[in-house]
Amino acid sequence: MSGIVIIGAGQAAGQAAASLRQEGFEGTITILGDEDSAPYQRPPLSKQYLSGEVGVDRLLVRPEKFYVDKNIDLKTGTRVGSIAPSEKSVTTTGGDRFEYDKLLIATGSRPRILNITGSDLEGIHYLRTMGDVDGIRESMGSASRICIVGGGYIGLEVAAVARTSGLDVTVLEMEDRILQRVTTPEMSAYYHQLHAGRGVNIMTNTTVSGFQGNGSVSAVLCGDEIIEADLVIVGIGIIPNVELAETAGLKCENGIVVDDHCRSSDPDIYAAGDCTNHPNPLLNRRLRLESVPNAMEQARVASANMLGGDRVYAAIPWFWSDQYELKLQMVGFSSDGDSSVIRGDKSTNEFAVFYLNDGKVVAVDAVNSPREFMVCKQLYGKAVNAPDLANPEFELKSLLN
Amino acid sequence: MPQVKFIEFNGTEHVVDASKGESIMVAATNNLVPGIDADCGGECSCATCHVLIDADWQARLGARSEQEESMLDLNPDRTDESRLSCQIPMTDELDGITVRLPEFQY
Numbered sequence: 001m002s003g004i005v006i007i008g009a010g011q012a013a014g015q016a017a018a019s020l021r022q023e024g025f026e027g028t029i030t031i032l033g034d035e036d037s038a039p040y041q042r043p044p045l046s047k048q049y050l051s052g053e054v055g056v057d058r059l060l061v062r063p064e065k066f067y068v069d070k071n072i073d074l075k076t077g078t079r080v081g082s083i084a085p086s087e088k089s090v091t092t093t094g095g096d097r098f099e100y101d102k103l104l105i106a107t108g109s110r111p112r113i114l115n116i117t118g119s120d121l122e123g124i125h126y127l128r129t130m131g132d133v134d135g136i137r138e139s140m141g142s143a144s145r146i147c148i149v150g151g152g153y154i155g156l157e158v159a160a161v162a163r164t165s166g167l168d169v170t171v172l173e174m175e176d177r178i179l180q181r182v183t184t185p186e187m188s189a190y191y192h193q194l195h196a197g198r199g200v201n202i203m204t205n206t207t208v209s210g211f212q213g214n215g216s217v218s219a220v221l222c223g224d225e226i227i228e229a230d231l232v233i234v235g236i237g238i239i240p241n242v243e244l245a246e247t248a249g250l251k252c253e254n255g256i257v258v259d260d261h262c263r264s265s266d267p268d269i270y271a272a273g274d275c276t277n278h279p280n281p282l283l284n285r286r287l288r289l290e291s292v293p294n295a296m297e298q299a300r301v302a303s304a305n306m307l308g309g310d311r312v313y314a315a316i317p318w319f320w321s322d323q324y325e326l327k328l329q330m331v332g333f334s335s336d337g338d339s340s341v342i343r344g345d346k347s348t349n350e351f352a353v354f355y356l357n358d359g360k361v362v363a364v365d366a367v368n369s370p371r372e373f374m375v376c377k378q379l380y381g382k383a384v385n386a387p388d389l390a391n392p393e394f395e396l397k398s399l400l401n
Numbered sequence: 402m403p404q405v406k407f408i409e410f411n412g413t414e415h416v417v418d419a420s421k422g423e424s425i426m427v428a429a430t431n432n433l434v435p436g437i438d439a440d441c442g443g444e445c446s447c448a449t450c451h452v453l454i455d456a457d458w459q460a461r462l463g464a465r466s467e468q469e470e471s472m473l474d475l476n477p478d479r480t481d482e483s484r485l486s487c488q489i490p491m492t493d494e495l496d497g498i499t500v501r502l503p504e505f506q507y
């Protein structure tokens with residue numbers, strides 16, 4: 001038995017290795033990851049790790065000792081260069097070859113890169129890895145003006161941390177509103193006002209055309225407009241890491257195509273996390289998600305099935321984002337709704353917007369409202385009376401069971 | 402090192418060593434105790450680290466924060482013993498604490 005090989009050492013990989021051992025698998029587990037660290041959590045990177053509230057030890061999914069104790073062969077700093085499905089082996093860029101009985105691809109995703117004039121100047125950062133944030137934090141110490149390209153959740157979280165530590169912050173958004181890809185105009189407007197109220201300068205309909213600087217960035221160019229900045233963070237989306245799978249002949253289409261068992265088009269190769277395009281039976285469609293709960297659940301499902309189990313992935317997507325003292329917790333996709341109802345009062349920064357489709361709950365955006373988040377997780381797909389949701393006196397508890 | 406005794410819903414017991422300062426959730430996941438998902442990694446954002454701790458031990462823990470309280474409030478398995486294990490750091494005083502796991506995490 002050659003055992004199980006996992007490519008990538010991120011959130012899905014770490015969970016898969018743990019799940020395999022938890023399920024009683026005693027064979028060889030080899031994790032091959034190109035970063036220098038054991039699997040770690042990325043959400044704090046743009047939140048408490050960026051602000052300095054938590055250190056490296058809190059980022060690690062499990063301490064290094066765990067892998068030793070559980071006999072998991074974790075090879076960091078090791079990049080896989082190719083997969084040979086016909087030989088059931090993978091080869092690293094260093095030329096080492098590993099055979100597998102089952103392979104899990106958990107290669108995640110990488111930031112989309114801006115390729116424009118000046119984009120190789122010092123002081124222009126992306127935010128995906130611990131190393132990226134260490135670089136940003138170092139620059140933040142001496143920077144006074146930060147420009148964030150892209151008004152998505154990560155960009156806005158960085159804006160919140162930078163503003164809180166006293167920097168001058170500008171957010172540039174190409175679309176006519178921030179968070180355009182992921183939320184409703186109503187929520188975009190709420191977050192726009194929130195950041196503007198804290199002194200962040202948000203410029204929508206603004207496309208970056210280049211960067212200026214002498215060695216190090218000093219300004220961002222948007223057509224005729226010049227925005228001074230000594231630190232730039234680019235957060236304009238991610239690209240799934242599918243090239244290995246694609247070259248190996250696995251079916252890929254906006255991610256590695258897997259079935260509801262997290263199995264790819266090769267029966268011995270599974271995939272989990274950001275890199276997959278997977279079916280969701282609860283939503284009745286295929287999705288590619290960028291979220292920790294998805295990476296963790298797919299890792300559990302893939303692990304069980306690699307060991308001969310029959311576990312189906314069927315989870316309702318959810319996500320969270322921390323900005324200033326506000327915790328946003330989301331369930332489902334607001335775009336699935338045909339109507340919405342608000343519970344609570346936006347002006348108090350404590351409210352939830354429920355989205356309904358045909359009278360059934362399909363999503364919630366809950367700001368500092370954990371109860372509404374928890375209720376939506378459980379009510380998903382169930383019919384409710386919209387005025388009840390809107391009534392703050394109405395006990396949500398009565399909707400359950 | 403303080404120890405934690407986890408009892409799975411099916412009765413299986415796991416006694417594990419915890420480092421001081423690390424949460425009960427971390428003690429569980431580092432030792433492969435099943436029944437705790439901890440999807441958010443301890444941010445009090447997911448409630449998938451729900452555990453049950455009896456009144457005697459609860460008396461030795463700090464009170465629930467407002468966030469923890471509201472995350473637990475609408476959990477279908479909620480009892481007076483409910484806690485989010487990521488919100489409880491281990492101390493020497495908690496050596497020997499017994500933690501029961503619910504049947505499901507929501």
Ligand SMILES: Cc1cc2nc3c(=O)[nH]c(=O)nc-3n(C[C@H](O)[C@H](O)[C@H](O)COP(=O)(O)OP(=O)(O)OC[C@H]3O[C@@H](n4cnc5c(N)ncnc54)[C@H](O)[C@@H]3O)c2cc1C
Nearest residue numbers: 008010011012034042043080107108273274290291292295
């Ligand atoms: C700043 C930031 C904040 C986030 N905040 C949240 C949040 O609040 N909530 C949330 O749910 N999600 C959040 N996410 C998303 C979440 O982190 C990802 O969805 C999650 O990490 C996906 O896990 P994964 O295992 O699929 O990929 P990753 O964790 O990215 O791991 C993949 C690993 O594989 C490695 N790899 C790739 N190719 C190879 C190769 N050929 N050989 C070897 N190794 C390889 C990569 O370098 C990487 O280390 C955030 C992400 C970022 C960057």
Ligand code: FES
Nearest residue numbers: 443445448450487
């Ligand atoms: S681990 Fe998510 S709330 Fe405890």
